[in-house]
Amino acid sequence: MSEIFPLEILAKSIRTVDLLSKDLRRTLTGDVLVLLALLAKDFERGEAVLLSAQDSSALRVFDELKKMNHESLPPFSLGTKCVLIDLTEPGIIADKPGFSDVIESAELLVTFGLSQRGKAFLEQLSSTSTLSVVGFPSCRFLSTSGSTSLWGLSMLQSGPTLGTIVSAVTASVRSAGEQALMNELRLRAAQDASEKIQQLRLRIVQLTLESSGLRDSAIGSEATVGTLQWKLDRLNEHLNHLDNELKIARDTNDAILKSRTFRLGRMMTAPLRAARRIVRKLR
Amino acid sequence: MIVPVFNTDPDFLHYCVASIIDQELSEWEAILVDDASTRLETLNALALADRADPRIRVVRHEANGGIVRASNTALAVANGEWLVLVDHDDALEPSALLEIQNAILSDELVDYVYTNEFHLQPDGTTIEFKKPDWSPERLRSQMYTCHISAVRRSLSESVGGFRDGFDGAQDYDYILRVTERARRVRHIRKPLYYWRVNPASFSQVGETRNQSFEAGRRAVQDHCDRLGIKAHVEHGDAGGVYRVKRQVNGYPRVALVVPTRGSDAIVWGRSTTPIIDCLRSVRMRSSYQNFEYVVVADGSTPSTVRRELHSLLGDDLTWIDYHKPFNFSDKINLGVASTEAEYVLLLNDDTVVINHDWFEPMLALAQEPDVGTIGNMLLFEDSRLQCAGHMFIEGNPTHVSFKEPSDDGGFASINFVNREVSGNTGACFLVRRSTFLSVGGLSLRFGNNYNDVDFAMKISRLGFRHVWTPQSKMFHFESLTRDPTVTGSELNDLHDRWSRELHDEKWTFPIELDFSSLPPRRIPFHAKWRPRRLGA
Numbered sequence: 001m002s003e004i005f006p007l008e009i010l011a012k013s014i015r016t017v018d019l020l021s022k023d024l025r026r027t028l029t030g031d032v033l034v035l036l037a038l039l040a041k042d043f044e045r046g047e048a049v050l051l052s053a054q055d056s057s058a059l060r061v062f063d064e065l066k067k068m069n070h071e072s073l074p075p076f077s078l079g080t081k082c083v084l085i086d087l088t089e090p091g092i093i094a095d096k097p098g099f100s101d102v103i104e105s106a107e108l109l110v111t112f113g114l115s116q117r118g119k120a121f122l123e124q125l126s127s128t129s130t131l132s133v134v135g136f137p138s139c140r141f142l143s144t145s146g147s148t149s150l151w152g153l154s155m156l157q158s159g160p161t162l163g164t165i166v167s168a169v170t171a172s173v174r175s176a177g178e179q180a181l182m183n184e185l186r187l188r189a190a191q192d193a194s195e196k197i198q199q200l201r202l203r204i205v206q207l208t209l210e211s212s213g214l215r216d217s218a219i220g221s222e223a224t225v226g227t228l229q230w231k232l233d234r235l236n237e238h239l240n241h242l243d244n245e246l247k248i249a250r251d252t253n254d255a256i257l258k259s260r261t262f263r264l265g266r267m268m269t270a271p272l273r274a275a276r277r278i279v280r281k282l283r
Numbered sequence: 284m285i286v287p288v289f290n291t292d293p294d295f296l297h298y299c300v301a302s303i304i305d306q307e308l309s310e311w312e313a314i315l316v317d318d319a320s321t322r323l324e325t326l327n328a329l330a331l332a333d334r335a336d337p338r339i340r341v342v343r344h345e346a347n348g349g350i351v352r353a354s355n356t357a358l359a360v361a362n363g364e365w366l367v368l369v370d371h372d373d374a375l376e377p378s379a380l381l382e383i384q385n386a387i388l389s390d391e392l393v394d395y396v397y398t399n400e401f402h403l404q405p406d407g408t409t410i411e412f413k414k415p416d417w418s419p420e421r422l423r424s425q426m427y428t429c430h431i432s433a434v435r436r437s438l439s440e441s442v443g444g445f446r447d448g449f450d451g452a453q454d455y456d457y458i459l460r461v462t463e464r465a466r467r468v469r470h471i472r473k474p475l476y477y478w479r480v481n482p483a484s485f486s487q488v489g490e491t492r493n494q495s496f497e498a499g500r501r502a503v504q505d506h507c508d509r510l511g512i513k514a515h516v517e518h519g520d521a522g523g524v525y526r527v528k529r530q531v532n533g534y535p536r537v538a539l540v541v542p543t544r545g546s547d548a549i550v551w552g553r554s555t556t557p558i559i560d561c562l563r564s565v566r567m568r569s570s571y572q573n574f575e576y577v578v579v580a581d582g583s584t585p586s587t588v589r590r591e592l593h594s595l596l597g598d599d600l601t602w603i604d605y606h607k608p609f610n611f612s613d614k615i616n617l618g619v620a621s622t623e624a625e626y627v628l629l630l631n632d633d634t635v636v637i638n639h640d641w642f643e644p645m646l647a648l649a650q651e652p653d654v655g656t657i658g659n660m661l662l663f664e665d666s667r668l669q670c671a672g673h674m675f676i677e678g679n680p681t682h683v684s685f686k687e688p689s690d691d692g693g694f695a696s697i698n699f700v701n702r703e704v705s706g707n708t709g710a711c712f713l714v715r716r717s718t719f720l721s722v723g724g725l726s727l728r729f730g731n732n733y734n735d736v737d738f739a740m741k742i743s744r745l746g747f748r749h750v751w752t753p754q755s756k757m758f759h760f761e762s763l764t765r766d767p768t769v770t771g772s773e774l775n776d777l778h779d780r781w782s783r784e785l786h787d788e789k790w791t792f793p794i795e796l797d798f799s800s801l802p803p804r805r806i807p808f809h810a811k812w813r814p815r816r817l818g819a
Contacts, residue, residue, distance in 0.1 A: 213723065214723070216724065226783060
């Protein structure tokens with residue numbers, strides 16, 4: 001688990017805690033650091049605590065926090081994805097201006113303390129929202145009496161106690177919040193990729209079918225040409241055969257006409273044909 | 284011509300020798316090897332033959348050595364460039380050698396020639412054994428080339444002639460080895476040989492049948508081993524028929540593409556939903572299970588069908604909604620385009636698996652690189668054959684063995700053997716997805732009928748062969764779930780494309796299997812064939 005270092009005041013209202021081990025540095029994102037930073041924002045004195053991982057994400061958060069007037073930070077606003085809520089007095093938190101907007105845009109809800117009202121609030125929230133919730137009801141005992149905040153300066157100053165909270169939050173965030181966040185991101189990426197893959201698949205199917213149609217048409221045309229050529233060859237063959245037959249018939253006819261028998265017959269029937277002509281004329 | 288002789292009926296030998304002498308081609312020699320015959324009439328007939336023509340030579344063995352030795356003796360003394368195998372009790376058509384010579388001269392790469400033949404019955408009638416063009420798959424299941432077989436001498440020598448230990452199937456073993464090395468095999472589609480169906484013939488004698496069949500089985504097993512075909516060869520469902528049980532390489536993903544509209548039908552007297560029966564039978568009965576079930580469903584398909592199939596098939600189901608007017612080809616193409624499986628099985632929804640190991644034989648054949656489609660045995664509801672592959676008759680495609688009994692091998696046992704066919708029915712065939720796509724899938728021009736015939740033609744153009752196997756059996760309640768009407772325009776369209784190919788009857792099989800209904804056909808009478816005193 002993470003190693004807790006003593007608090008170090010970097011600025012008037014900013015404290016840093018380098019609680020991140022090398023392992024965590026690899027996995028925690030800027031959003032989570034914002035979450036952890038703002039976890040400490042709710043201090044009665046309005047101090048913000050930056051949990052520095054000494055990496056680029058943390059430095060970005062650090063810079064942003066420095067630029068921000070911590071008084072303008074709502075007690076529940078935690079970066080872009082994660083929301084921290086003290087459910088010891090949920091009514092108070094829920095009444096804050098902009099709360100519903102923040103909840104709507106949130107994907108991870110981290111809660112501390114759990115009163116009866118807080119429980120009812122969570123139930124109501126869970127019935128209307130789909131965001132993931134990571135709860136730390138047992139943290140309630142750390143609350144200072146009479147304070148609406150979970151973490152008072154006194155708690156901060158008692159290093160080990162704060163360390164315990166931060167450890168718990170860090171561990172849980174890593175094991176649940178971070179995991180949920182990462183899963184969410186992965187899921188979204190997967191969904192995006194899946195949609196893209198699906199679109200690509202549909203496109204591939206469409207192109208495959210179009211390509212198939214073209215191929216079939218090309219092969220069909222080629223086959224039709226082959227068939228027509230074949231039919232043409234057959235017709236030519238038949239034509240040649242008929243030509244040959246005709247030639248044979250002509251030759252036979254010529255041979256008959258030239259034959260002595262035919263000529264003799266023609267001579268013998270000449271008077272008869274002449275008589276027929278005369279009869280035809282007389283009629 | 285190579286003619287081993289042993290105690291042959293002298294009349295039969297007379298016919299045989301006379302048919303050789305009567306050849307229209309004059310350049311031949313005939314080697315008659317007498318394997319120490321003891322029958323006096325046979326010896327007399329041989330003596331007559333020896334004197335009948337100088338082109339006939341009779342060689343005698345001092346002791347009987349069997350048909351293999353006799354055949355090898357003939358091979359050794361023959362001088363011709365080609366060797367023609369003739370049985371001692373058969374006869375040749377007068378044009379036989381001339382036709383073979385023409386075939387050889389028309390293609391110098393031809394190393395082996397075979398022809399159709401007549402089966403000459405004892406009563407003198409004949410039946411023509413129409414053979415397919417070169418069909419290696421069938422030769423692995425059955426010695427179908429038989430007579431006449433003519434082999435280039437150089438090739439015969441390179442394979443070492445006939446092998447000892449294969450008596451009774453020596454020619455089968457020899458031709459298997461010849462065709463393994465032949466550059467080209469040529470089939471002459473004319474009956475040029477009379478094979479005598481003689482109860483006393485060697486191949487018909489009961490006590491030697493089993494030895495012959497076993498020799499044939501070993502010959503095929505050796506052949507598979509030599510070619511690297513991983514298979515176990517078994518005796519088939521008829522004598523002289525072999526079942527080559529190939530092994531599947533790996534465990535590839537196969538997509539079953541099944542178009543449906545999810546309608547109900549009456550099968551075996553009960554109302555059922557065929558698509559569910561079909562896929563349930565595949566899921567529950569198949570020993571092979573790496574399937575993706577791609578169902579292309581019309582918009583009218585009841586949602587209950589989808590739910591039931593989803594609960595049956597889970598993630599293996601890919602459901603595709605099809606909202607266009609019915610077009611079988613389009614639905615299949617969409618299904619194939621939507622999967623990435625290596626193989627696709629086109630399957631009608633009105634089919635049901637019969638044998639649990641139906642798929643492995645198809646897949647193993649599909650893994651051969653030159654095989655295009657593989658079809659299987661489809662049976663009607665009453666177990667008659669619905670389809671045993673496609674063939675063309677006078678330019679029209681038709682099913683082989685249509686409505687014939689499935690437990691009957693048919694003429695030459697064609698229903699019991701793996702064999703090449705013109706194509707396979709779209710009701711069920713397996714094809715590589717890449718091959719399917721390479722020819723543009725099924726043509727949308729044939730939305731209802733003949734898309735499978737057209738597809739087979741396209742595949743054939745690429746040099747693939749189509750194989751049918753009886754080792755895979757299914758019921759096919761044909762056209763139970765779609766309109767079976769065939770329109771004339773579809774046939775015209777088919778002829779527009781493939782008229783030439785449709786008239787090329789490469790894979791013909793006898794249609795009529797009931798011989799009693801055939802008019803008796805007498806053997807053509809050749810005056811010169813009459814038994815006579817040869818040389819007199």
